[in-house]
Amino acid sequence: MCQLLGMNCNTPTDIVFSFEGFRRRGGETDIHVDGFGIAFFEGKGIRIYQDDRPCASSPVADLVKAYQIKSKNVISHIRKATQGHVSLANTHPFMRELWGEYWLFAHNGHLNDPKTLFKESQGQYYRPVGTTDSEQAFCYILEHLRQRFNHKPTKEEIFREIQQLTEKIREAGIFNFILSNGEWMIAHSSTLLHYIIRQAPFGEATLLDDDVNIDFAAVTTPKDRVAVIATLPLTSNENWHQFATNELLMFEEGAVVLQDCKDPQAFMSVKDALALASAVGAAASSVI
Numbered sequence: 001m002c003q004l005l006g007m008n009c010n011t012p013t014d015i016v017f018s019f020e021g022f023r024r025r026g027g028e029t030d031i032h033v034d035g036f037g038i039a040f041f042e043g044k045g046i047r048i049y050q051d052d053r054p055c056a057s058s059p060v061a062d063l064v065k066a067y068q069i070k071s072k073n074v075i076s077h078i079r080k081a082t083q084g085h086v087s088l089a090n091t092h093p094f095m096r097e098l099w100g101e102y103w104l105f106a107h108n109g110h111l112n113d114p115k116t117l118f119k120e121s122q123g124q125y126y127r128p129v130g131t132t133d134s135e136q137a138f139c140y141i142l143e144h145l146r147q148r149f150n151h152k153p154t155k156e157e158i159f160r161e162i163q164q165l166t167e168k169i170r171e172a173g174i175f176n177f178i179l180s181n182g183e184w185m186i187a188h189s190s191t192l193l194h195y196i197i198r199q200a201p202f203g204e205a206t207l208l209d210d211d212v213n214i215d216f217a218a219v220t221t222p223k224d225r226v227a228v229i230a231t232l233p234l235t236s237n238e239n240w241h242q243f244a245t246n247e248l249l250m251f252e253e254g255a256v257v258l259q260d261c262k263d264p265q266a267f268m269s270v271k272d273a274l275a276l277a278s279a280v281g282a283a284a285s286s287v288i
Contacts, residue, residue, distance in 0.1 A: 002092070002108040004193065005038075005076040006178040006229035008185040010253035012070035013226055015040075017214050019064060019076060021207035021234045026055025026078040029209045035091040036061065038076035039104050040069045041182035046102050050091045073180045077106035089130035093178075094138050096126060098145060099152040103181050105141075107134035108231055109174030109190060110277070117172050137175070141165050155184055159250050159258045162186060166248060174276065178229060184252040187229050189243035192273035194233050196240045197254060199225040205235045225254030232270070242267055 005022045007015050019038065026036050036055035039048040047069060051060040055078050077092035092106040111117060114133040118140045125146045126139035144165055145158070153161075162179070169175050170190050179186045187193060200223075202216035220226075229251075233240040243249070245266040250258035268276075 002077060002079050003231040004106055004108045004176060004178050004229065006185055006187060007074040007226065008251040008254055009072045009226045011224055012072055013224070014068045014070050015074045016065055016068050017212070018228055018234050020212060021209040022076060022078070022230065023055040023061050024209035034079040034086045036076070036078045037091045037093050038064055038074065039093050039095065040071035041073040041180070042071060044101060044182070046095060046104070048095060050088055052086050052088050052091055073182050073185055075104045075106050075178050075180055085131065087130065090132045092134060094135050096138070096142055098142050101181050103142065103179065105138040105177060105179050107137060108176040111137065111169065111173040111175065113172065117169070137169055155250065156258065159186065163248050163260045170246065176231070184250050186248065186250050188248045190246060191268050191276060192231055192270065193229065193243040194231070194240040195227060195229045195243070196238055197225065197227045199254070204237070206237050208234060208236050227251045227254045
């Protein structure tokens with residue numbers, strides 16, 4: 001099972017603390033060694049860094065740490081390949097243009113028979129470059145939105161369309177994902193995803209995967225609000241919230257603004273989620 005990391009904020013923020021713990025799972029504290037990527041929105045532009053080597057030892061990941069880029073929306077992904085060979089073309093996050101803005105997408109999971117599932121989207125506007133089920137799903141979503149709306153609709157309309165598409169896609173397998181257009185961030189959990197919203201009063205946090213802690217009160221203002229999304233919690237002393245099974249959330253300015261959840265009490269345990277991932281060849285270790 002690959003792992004996802006997202007950050008949505010109300011002010012440009014660097015993701016170095018979270019990313020330093022997250023990258024360790026790419027070959028040091030976990031087994032996701034088939035590449036990584038991280039992308040930052042800056043205004044209408046995007047800085048994207050990818051490597052098909054393990055994230056924990058990648059000089060590209062070292063560069064990200066050195067830059068300390070600040071952004072309101074960031075998506076990162078460390079890969080455990082299940083469909084598609086190890087290559088830069090198959091490395092997340094994937095990027096496309098829609099309605100004159102960039103969109104980013106990263107997926108954790110496994111979709112059965114994607115060629116049949118997405119055959120109707122081999123299409124007019126969007127086609128995958130690589131060979132992953134993930135990129136096919138992204139192209140399918142964007143193809144539908146582009147054909148459904150000539151001009152950019154409201155965020156509520158976008159959320160509703162993505163919710164309907166997500167319901168269809170997740171019938172084919174495990175479909176955990178993060179999606180952003182630089183204004184908002186949408187995240188969905190079929191099996192396992194967590195989030196935390198950091199806001200005043202800020203406290204200290206300690207990484208699970210590295211002997212590092214930070215006092216957020218010393219590096220923030222009382223008005224800051226930061227939502228961090230991750231497959232598994234990144235810190236040991238904070239209260240992370242688990243997504244319910246099949247829950248879809250939209251984050252904007254560091255807060256949850258839209259939600260779709262059929263059963264808020266339905267949660268999958270880490271053990272069961274990893275067992276399901278293992279059954280489709282996307283096994284991960286039980287780092288928590």
